[in-house]
Amino acid sequence: MTNSPTLEQGEHYLSVVAAVPPALSERILGWQVKHAASEPRYPSHITVHIAPVKDGLHLSDTFMREVRSFVPFPIGLGEPETFAPQTPVSYLPVQHGDASIHSLRTLCIDHLGQSASPFEFVPHLTIAHQCPTDLLQASLEDFADLPEELRSFEVQEIGIYYFDGHSWENVATISIS
Structure with missing residues (x-):
């Protein structure tokens, strides 16, 4: 596990993410591998919520049904930015579609509890972290020319991942319609 301001060594977490198109995910992964900038995360995604898991993994039927009730929603990404100096992360901010991300996050908080993150929630797609x-700076420059067809897309899948203290495992992929 890489050093993380959110994840504590040996603790368990549940993460809910919005999937991004494969072409965008592959572009980010390719950049990470080329520059050895960070441990590649595939597929790339927009993290909606990370919650600590204390009493074993349990996803209520109500929660799953409410996630399935979401309809595909458009996302528009802005110019690359960084969270430095707070944390060494570069990212593409969600500029359009963040209301849907916030609605999904509220649902997650209601069912899964408060976020494990020490930071204010900023919907974004990570390019590089802990580098x-x-x-x-190179990531900001290299993603400044990201084509519009990769900046705008529709979220059609929500992923749910479980961190067992060592690695992440996909426990559900929900097609929303």
Whole structure:
């Protein structure tokens, strides 16, 4: 596990994510591998919520039904930014579609509890994390020319992942319609 300001070593977590198109995910993964900028996360995604799991993994039928009730929603990504100096992360901010992300996050908080993250929630797609300043700067430059067809897309899947203290496992992929 890489150093994380959110995940504590040995603890368990549940993460709810919005899937991004394969072409965008592959572009980010390719950049990470090329620059050895961070441990590649595939597929890339927009993290909606990460909650600590204390009493074993349990997803209520109500929660799953309410996630399934979401309809596909458009996302528009802005110009690359960084969270530095708070944390060494570069990202593409969600500029359009964040109301749907926030609605999904509220549902997650209601059913899964408060976020494990020490940071204010900013809907975004991570490019690179936990890397040196020069690579953060390179990521900002390299993704400034991201084509519009990769910046705008429709979220059609919600992923649910479980972290067992060592690695992430996909426990559900929900097609929304």
